[in-house]
Amino acid sequence: MKITVKLIVVAIIVSLFLSCKGNESEEKMLKPKVKDNSENLNISILLDLSDRISPTKYPNASMEYYLRDVGYINSIAEAFTAHVRTKKIRQANDRIQLFFDPAPLNPDINAISKDLKVEITKNNISKNFINKIQKTYAEKPLHIYQLAIKDNNYIGSDTWRFFKDKVKDYCIDKDYRNILIILTDGYIYYKNSQIRIGNATSYLIPELIKANKLNTSDWSEKMDTQQMEFIKANNDLSNLEILVLGINPDPKNPFELDVIKTYWSKWFETMKVKRFEIHKAELPSEMDEIIKDFINKK
Numbered sequence: 517m518k519i520t521v522k523l524i525v526v527a528i529i530v531s532l533f534l535s536c537k538g539n540e541s542e543e544k545m546l547k548p549k550v551k552d553n554s555e556n557l558n559i560s561i562l563l564d565l566s567d568r569i570s571p572t573k574y575p576n577a578s579m580e581y582y583l584r585d586v587g588y589i590n591s592i593a594e595a596f597t598a599h600v601r602t603k604k605i606r607q608a609n610d611r612i613q614l615f616f617d618p619a620p621l622n623p624d625i626n627a628i629s630k631d632l633k634v635e636i637t638k639n640n641i642s643k644n645f646i647n648k649i650q651k652t653y654a655e656k657p658l659h660i661y662q663l664a665i666k667d668n669n670y671i672g673s674d675t676w677r678f679f680k681d682k683v684k685d686y687c688i689d690k691d692y693r694n695i696l697i698i699l700t701d702g703y704i705y706y707k708n709s710q711i712r713i714g715n716a717t718s719y720l721i722p723e724l725i726k727a728n729k730l731n732t733s734d735w736s737e738k739m740d741t742q743q744m745e746f747i748k749a750n751n752d753l754s755n756l757e758i759l760v761l762g763i764n765p766d767p768k769n770p771f772e773l774d775v776i777k778t779y780w781s782k783w784f785e786t787m788k789v790k791r792f793e794i795h796k797a798e799l800p801s802e803m804d805e806i807i808k809d810f811i812n813k814k
Contacts, residue, residue: 555603557610558692559596559811561589562678564700565616567670568764569661579799581764582661585699587800588761588807592697593653595811597646600636608641612649614657615686617678618671618706625663628656674706676718679749679787688755695757695811701764701797702776715744720779722766731769739778746783758784758792759810761803
């Protein structure tokens with residue numbers, strides 16, 4: 517009798533187990549597969565064409581800052597094309613593009629930027645096309661900087677409003693791994709976008725850092741207690757990775773680099789940016805691996 521009861525109990529347990537496994541298998545069959553788009557790159561480059569690129573106002577004997585930008589862009593293009601070469605034809609679905617804000621007044625610069633907006637699909641991918649992208653990105657950005665310097669009409673950088681009004685439409689697509697690379701000295705200024713709420717601002721210039729007395733060793737405490745920061749420009753950028761290159765602090769303030777990095781870091785954190793890195797303006801040869809590692813998720 518006892519053996520019979522035990523057999524019944526075992527049978528019930530086995531039946532329940534098989535039922536659960538059956539339901540689990542059924543749920544797996546019914547549950548839609550989530551498409552992994554991590555291999556589809558959507559790289560956007562935002563250029564700050566303010567007077568920071570002027571070789572007259574900010575000369576540098578080792579390498580002019582605009583030439584460093586050109587070197588960074590070349591590394592970005594190399595990483596992009598190397599990524600595309602690893603994919604099968606049917607998997608090709610990648611983008612690279614370049615933006616300014618505000619748009620330069622020179623129509624030739626805007627025309628060149630259109631050539632730098634590239635989409636690779638299974639319908640157009642080829643070895644020649646990939647090589648052409650690399651060549652275009654190696655040559656045309658230099659032409660953009662040369663034209664901007666020749667014009668000598670620097671109208672500033674409206675990076676804050678780009679994040680407020682354009683970044684989601686221009687740089688984020690649900691079907692891609694979205695990367696925004698910003699080439700800037702770290703300062704933000706545009707005459708039509710000067711907003712201040714308490715100690716939070718839409719701009720950052722050396723004069724503001726000096727006025728806020730962020731040039732002493734207690735700069736971090738001052739920023740925290742007095743809420744000195746960028747005004748939040750967006751609520752959710754959790755599908756965007758950002759790499760900032762070219763930070764060039766005022767050498768008269770030994771804490772300027774840390775202050776600039778903190779402004780940007782806190783700003784990205786409040787906007788829920790997925791991942792970000794911020795780097796000083798070093799030579800392109802020193803930044804090449806950093807750029808490629810970021811794009812390759814290393």
